[in-house]
Structure formats: structure tokens, C-alpha cells
Amino acid sequence: MDKWRNRFDKFYDWIKPIVFSITKKNPEQAHWAFTNFCQTLNYLELDKKVLDNESNQKTPPWKISNAAGFNKNAEFSSRIIEYLGFDRMVVGTATADEWKGNVKPRIIRFPESDSMVNWMGLPGIGAERVARRLQNQGNEGIPITINLMSTPEKSGKDMLRDLEKTVLSSRYVPRVDRFELNISCPNIWGNNNKMDVRTKYRGQLKNMLDIVKKGMTDSQDLYIKVSPDLCERDVDEILRACEAYDVRGFTTTNTTTNHNPRYIPKSPDKGGASGNAVYKDSIRVQELFADRTDAKLIACGGINSITRARERCSIGNTSEIQLYTPIIFSGPKLLRNLREAI
Numbered sequence: 001m002d003k004w005r006n007r008f009d010k011f012y013d014w015i016k017p018i019v020f021s022i023t024k025k026n027p028e029q030a031h032w033a034f035t036n037f038c039q040t041l042n043y044l045e046l047d048k049k050v051l052d053n054e055s056n057q058k059t060p061p062w063k064i065s066n067a068a069g070f071n072k073n074a075e076f077s078s079r080i081i082e083y084l085g086f087d088r089m090v091v092g093t094a095t096a097d098e099w100k101g102n103v104k105p106r107i108i109r110f111p112e113s114d115s116m117v118n119w120m121g122l123p124g125i126g127a128e129r130v131a132r133r134l135q136n137q138g139n140e141g142i143p144i145t146i147n148l149m150s151t152p153e154k155s156g157k158d159m160l161r162d163l164e165k166t167v168l169s170s171r172y173v174p175r176v177d178r179f180e181l182n183i184s185c186p187n188i189w190g191n192n193n194k195m196d197v198r199t200k201y202r203g204q205l206k207n208m209l210d211i212v213k214k215g216m217t218d219s220q221d222l223y224i225k226v227s228p229d230l231c232e233r234d235v236d237e238i239l240r241a242c243e244a245y246d247v248r249g250f251t252t253t254n255t256t257t258n259h260n261p262r263y264i265p266k267s268p269d270k271g272g273a274s275g276n277a278v279y280k281d282s283i284r285v286q287e288l289f290a291d292r293t294d295a296k297l298i299a300c301g302g303i304n305s306i307t308r309a310r311e312r313c314s315i316g317n318t319s320e321i322q323l324y325t326p327i328i329f330s331g332p333k334l335l336r337n338l339r340e341a342i
């Protein structure tokens with residue numbers, strides 16, 4: 001079984017510089033190339049043979065899922081996600097309406113520091129279509145998290161109705177056992193582009209939690225995905241808002257607007273940085289939550305080695321990790337390595 005996966009991982013390492021060079025101006029194309037390749041394997045029923053491997057039978061001390069954005073519209077089937085080496089599939093950010101997001105290009109890679117900056121702006125095909133895709137993937141397989149937020153540019157009651165629609169359209173999809181409310185996207189601006197909506201979302205958190213909670217089934221859990229740019233007061237504010245809503249945990253963290261020149265030598269002056277560029281801020285915020293709550297924490301941001309996974313899982317009540325940028329730079333073999341940890 002591992003013979004094919006070894007070849008696949010080596011092929012990724014071999015083709016990566018070529019793909020990076022071809023897609024330098026629009027890195028999104030590399031994502032679509034990888035998606036299409038995996039979908040073709042799936043269509044030809046070669047995905048099990050090529051991707052599945054012995055390390056998927058191992059149970060490392062952490063559960064691994066893809067971070068949001070990697071499988072926005074459920075373009076990867078959960079079979080592929082599982083064979084790649086994930087224990088859980090995160091879909092989204094899903095918004096109720098279809099949304100085009102910002103003008104392309106909207107991602108920059110920084111291969112010299114294994115970091116990226118993106119200002120995607122939550123593009124997506126709309127929650128109902130995502131739900132139908134997931135429905136077609138059947139009852140069998142790994143659990144699914146729906147990461148959700150309202151369609152950008154909606155506010156007040158419209159925003160709440162939007163969130164409600166997304167929850168209602170996906171709550172009975174088989175294997176959806178968790179919702180992850182994304183209040184931390186740094187790429188959405190309100191009030192005529194003057195206000196970072198992360199501040200606005202924090203102010204309306206109670207209303208959002210109320211509507212999402214009411215839509216979920218009793219067996220589903222609610223998590224919140226937070227920003228690495230929070231200070232102590234912000235964390236206290238979030239935890240206070242969560243008190244009445246049985247929030248099961250926090251995903252720490254999304255991308256950062258702190259573009260440290262050590263990792264991001266030429267900042268585009270917009271967007272959120274990920275990979276190595278967010279690692280320190282992610283840990284800082286994870287620790288702020290760990291100091292204040294016993295809720296579950298999911299570590300996310302720059303986890304590119306067993307050492308980093310260990311470090312993050314030693315903080316508070318953390319036994320899950322999410323990955324996006326490190327997979328792009330290290331390749332899917334990172335998943336095999338992380339599963340080999342004892």
C-alpha cells in the first residue's frame with residue numbers, strides 16, 4: 001500500500017517547484033491543480049491505491065484535520081481527505097449565498113519562509129450547494145465540521161438570517177457533528193471599507209451564537225475560530241459572550257494581519273499571514289485561552305512538524321490540530337509524519 005503513496009509524496013516534492021513557478025502570479029491555480037488531480041484519482045477509483053497508507057491506521061496523540069479554506073466547497077471528497085491522512089474534514093467557510101470574494105490574484109506565497117498571505121474574502125458556492133455535495137458523499141467516513149460565517153456585506157438581522165440558513169441547510173447532512181463559527185477572517189471590511197469586521201463580529205457574538213445554537217441538533221457541537229491578533233481583553237470579551245451558549249471549544253487560530261518582515265519580506269499591505277508567519281501569534285492566543293478556560297482548544301497555525309504539534313498540544317485542553325499552509329510547503333508527507341508520532 002505504501003509503495004504508491006511514497007511515489008505520490010515524492011512526485012509532489014518533485015513537481016512543487018515547477019508548479020510554484022508556473023503559478024507564481026496566481027497561486028490559487030496550484031490549489032485547483034491539486035484538487036483536480038485528486039478528483040481524477042477518485043473518479044478512476046485509484047484514490048485508495050495511491051493515497052491510502054499504513055500510517056492512516058496509526059493513532060497519534062492528536063487528531064488531525066484540514067483547516068478551513070483548504071476544502072471550501074467540499075471539492076475534495078471525504079474519502080480523499082481521509083486517505084491523505086486526516087481524521088476529520090473541515091468544509092468552508094460556507095456562507096449562505098454564493099460569493100465571488102476579492103479580485104484575483106489574492107494569495108502570495110513566500111517559499112523562503114514557508115508562509116503565505118491571502119485576502120480571499122470568503123468566496124464560495126453557497127451553503128445549500130455545499131450541503132448537497134456532502135449529502136452525495138454518503139453516510140460512511142470521517143466526521144465533518146462546517147466552518148461558517150454570514151455572506152460578506154450582510155449586517156444586522158440579514159447577517160443572522162444568513163447564518164441560520166447555513167446551519168439549517170447542513171444540520172442533517174450525514175457526519176456533520178460540528179459547526180465552527182469563523183469570527184476571525186481578516187479580509188472582510190464593513191462601513192465603506194473602514195472597519196475590520198472582526199471587531200464588529202465580536203460585538204455581535206451573542207446574537208450569532210444564539211441563532212447558530214438554535215439551528216443545530218442536540219448532538220452537534222459548536223466551536224469558534226478566533227484570530228491570532230487578539231489581546232487579553234478581547235479574549236475575556238469572547239469568553240464572556242460564550243458563557244450561556246455551551247461553546248465546546250475554540251480553534252486557535254486564523255491568519256494574522258501582523259506581517260512580520262522576517263517571514264513576509266514584501267507585505268501586500270492587506271490580507272492574513274499563515275504558516276511560519278502566524279506561528280508565534282497563534283501560540284500566544286492559544287495560551288490566553290488555555291489560561292482562562294477548560295474548553296477544548298484546536299491548535300492551528302504553522303504546525304509543520306511533530307515538535308510543533310507536541311508544543312501546541314501541551315497547551316491547555318488541546319488534542320486536535322488543523323493544517324493548511326504547512327501542507328502546501330511540506331507536501332502531504334507531513335500528514336504521514338504527524339501520524340507516525342507516538
Ligand SMILES: Cc1cc2nc3c(=O)[nH]c(=O)nc-3n(C[C@H](O)[C@H](O)[C@H](O)COP(=O)(O)O)c2cc1C
Pocket residue numbers: 067068069070072092093107116118120122147182185225253254255273274275276278300301302303322323324325326
Ligand atoms: C488560502 C487560504 C484560505 C483560507 N480560507 C479560510 C476560510 O475560508 N475560513 C477560515 O476560517 N480560515 C481560512 N483560512 C485560514 C486557515 O484555515 C488557518 O486558520 C490559517 O491559515 C493558519 O493555519 P496554517 O498556518 O496551517 O495555514 C485560509 C487560509 C489560507 C492560506
